[in-house]
Amino acid sequence: MTILTFTLILLLGAYLAGLAGSLTGLGGGVVVIPLLTLFFHVDIRYAIGAALVASIATSSGSASAYVKEGITNIRLGMFLEIATTAGAVMGAVLAIYTPVNIVAILFGVTLIFSAAMTLRKKHEGALTEGSKLSYTLKLNSSYPTPEGVVDYKLKNIGGGFSIMTLAGMLSGLLGIGSGALKVLAMDSAMRVPFRVSTTTSNFMVGVTAAASAVVYLQRGYIDPGIAFPVIIGVLAGAFTGSKLLMKLDVKLLKIIFSIAITIIAINMIYNGFNHKF
């Protein structure tokens, strides 16, 4: 296989990764790592570098639209980014001491968890009474819906902050956006309405990934020959996904995608245990 064929197949794969990532809300990174390691037999460290780049591309690309519509809670995102960026830096440091096969196993476990989270029912309703800290930190806000502007209040800020630190660590260690854990923190712990938690999570992924990408770039994990088809493919895929999202019923798609990534995850875990990385 020449560099040209490698690039073209990777471009197509990255396009599908961006498409699936934006339709299911999991982001581009989760598909990029197995694609590179299992299919192309690329070393997982290069794959992590590429996944970080993919995460920043999808996050920034779609966040620009959501932020302008006023759905994203910028203050909440900013506050929780303290937790995710600090976690990401810890994860990037931890990565030096973690053997690659352990990284692969952890990745597989995270993937299965993400698949389960995609299918879980989310909280739709908004709380009318928030915790004391939510007022102090000015985290309560409102967002536009077809039925008009809805106000919401938050609770359990400490719990959400803790899960976010963990999400940041996993993101720094594995190179993924860990959107599933971010939504868990906001949805289950803090009771942020679904639309707000997904868009705010997506908004935070870029900053979280950037916090560890600066380390990985200097460590030589980001290769230009892999990075450019990934950036272009994922961006184009995410763009198509955001257009399709309005017209498609994503329920069935989410189930198919969850089954697919669970199989991939088992494959990653199996190879990890057999030291095939």
Add this chain to the structure above:
Amino acid sequence: MKHKEIKRVTDYDMQQLIGQVLRYGVLISGAIAIIGGIWYLYQQGSGLPAYTEFHGEGKGFTSLTGIIQGLGNGNATEIIQLGVVILIATPIIRIVFSLVAFIFEKDRLYVFITLIVLSIILFSTFGGLSL
């Protein structure tokens, strides 16, 4: 009155500004990646990819000075790497813009919170964590 003009900066303005920063960052880095990528394929497309073993990238790809030097020599790979750097910088620039917006909004609490996030990222960039 100067005071009144400062007050007019609202969350809405910040949302529009941040949206624009993210959009242009992604568009610029994507465009540079396409230009560098086509040139790279023209130069090395018939070669063989070697990614099964991890070697780590050389100085030309891992530091800004290295990338700029490579650009001077017209290297396609360094052009792509410049696109990557702009992509990584986009969310960081977004934080700087939020900081400015919070200063104009006179939201001291969030100026402080934004400064913490910015310091963590700057520490990550210049803290010598790459070893």
